[in-house]
Amino acid sequence: MSGSTRTSRILKQTLIFILGLALFCGLMGFAAYLSLGFVLGKSKEMTVPDLRGRDIVDVLEQMETENLGIRVAGFDYSDTLAQNHVVRQDPPPGHVLKTGREIRLFLSRGPQKIQVPELRGLRREEALSHLEARVFKAGHSSLLFHDSIPEGHVIASDPDAASWFPAGSSVNLLLSAGKRPLILRMPDLQGMHAEDMLSTLDRLNLRISELRSASNPDFPPNRVLDQTPPPGSPVLAHSGVGVIMNQPQTPRDALDLIQGMRLVRYRLPHTLIRSHIRGSLTAWGLTFDFVDDVFEGNQEVFLLIPGSSEAHVRIEENGFPVFEARLHPFTGKPDILYAGGRYGFSLMALDPSNLPEPRNAPDRPQEDTNP
Template sequence: MAYKKSHVLERFFERHKRFHRCCLQYNRRKGMKIHRLREDFADFLESLEANGKALILMSLLTIMVMAVITMAVFFLSVKGKEEVMVPNVVGKELSAALLEMQVKELYPKLQMKYSNFVDDKGTVLEQSPPAGSIVKAGRRINLVVSRGAVIDTVKDYVGQKIDSVKLDLQSLFTGYTRPLIVLDENFSYEFNEQEEGTILWQDPAPDTKISDPIVLKVGLSKGSQYDKVKIPSLENLSLNDTLLVMNRTKLLYDFSFRTPELDEGIGRVVSQLPVGDTYVNAYSRVSVVFAFPEDMEENGLIYGVFKETLQEFPYAVELKLEAILPEGDRYALVQFYHLGGNVSIPYAVARGTELVLSISNKEAARFLVD
């Protein structure tokens, strides 16, 4: 047993000596590497110190070359494409205009619109930039090209009301310096079973080709020569009910007023002439008398009769009386047909209300109730 223990200890000390020798060898090698690194770094510093001027010159030369290249690229990019003069293509056919643009390496941007003349179709009307401008090749040039006239034939207006035809022509040629169709308002009138203001004939005839501006002549109906109307009985009707009757009958009413007598109601009809339930020609005049308060004011309302003298019309036109309240709200009091001349309309509105009379939706007169 003592021999075995001795043998084990010898082996242990032998291994320890070997490990110690290895550590010494590793440290010597490591020290030699660090020493070599220090020597190499010292050599680099000496070389840098000896050749520093050459290195600095080389760096400066490199920077200068790069600067020259950068400036060259910059000026080439600024110079860009070749400059060209914009040609004049206004009045030319679109195909010819496009060829001229292509030669100049310009690119058109097209906008289509209607023009005054049928023959303008496909022609350049405007250009931007204008002719003679200096631009770079590749620039877009705005061209306005004609679609031609908005219509190229005369429409059929027979059977339509003259007021609607006026509005149609006005909207059709809005913005035109020379409308293709001009309505001759020296109308020809004749009695006819058609409603008043209806177009009976036209010249030129429908579907006539339009090459230049034309004057449209029409004949209008005056209504039936034997058209009879039954006069409604208005006595004791309120003001609002009377206005409703005005809207439904082909009669011309002349309104007046007086203070109430006995048990007559304020704001009601007290007499009329001719009396109700009799027949007269269409658009005959009927006199109507209202009972209004003595001071013309009752329950916060001002009573009165709106009066205006208009030109006389050959056929009945649409009239409308509107009220604009002090707060700004607007509403129609009555709408009816009239032949012109003396017009009278009863009203009961708040103080400060403005009354507006219009003929075929065009304002003709205003009155402030005060």
């Protein structure tokens, strides 16, 4: 056998082997394809359940039995769901998946927490503004006497400053009621002379808040007839006391001017707007308010001042001074220090001998004297 014939035979056998191997591989690939298609075609499909609001542990137990994969894809803050509960899912509920596929879950971190600000020493209004800026709500306010923190300022907060709480939480405030007041026993002023009465009140840090006069011919003049509060009552230091002094009085004319007394009158302008009137009197070494109230338009304020001592009268309307005068003992004319009415009307003091009839009474403050 020649060499060329042998080579040709070898090549033919090699070609046959290669073709047989290729045919075998093709048959095996085709069989694998058919098998995979059969397996995939038999895979189950299922509807994705609603996992929102559920605890992650419960979700894992359920998905293990249903042959679905779970993957935690992220975390979100939630004001309604506790920590590690499902906030949202992908794919959403109702979506169809084949078994073995994966569901992506986003879990709750719980409510977002914010640090409570430091409020100690702030005024109540400032503290509320700070809480509002941090998205906190104002809770209850309580009062407590405090020696160093001024009245109306914050002593402490609940929750405490620097603690972390969810936005929208309520913060309670403990406010200072100022220093604990000194409680005194009201002295018996009845029968005291005016000078002794004023000295007693000054020594006890009390002040006259209301001074009136009455006539009792069986009682010495310039003596205390009655008092408020009554003797022995508990009173706070620096509080006001009402006193009625005995002053002999005799009717004089239609305005009921009193012998030895001076009458100060102030009429509000004829308007529908109410005004706050504050009148102060300085006499007998003390300064006190004889009126501090709100009046309707065209109302009139009266004050009787004994003519035996020097007095200083000041009247303010809505915080604006409208009348100020110094009254000398038993003089017909006072020294008017200020007479510029807020509404453009001048103020003057009238001599009792020239007083008009009541129906023609002036519209602005007037002071009548009766030496």
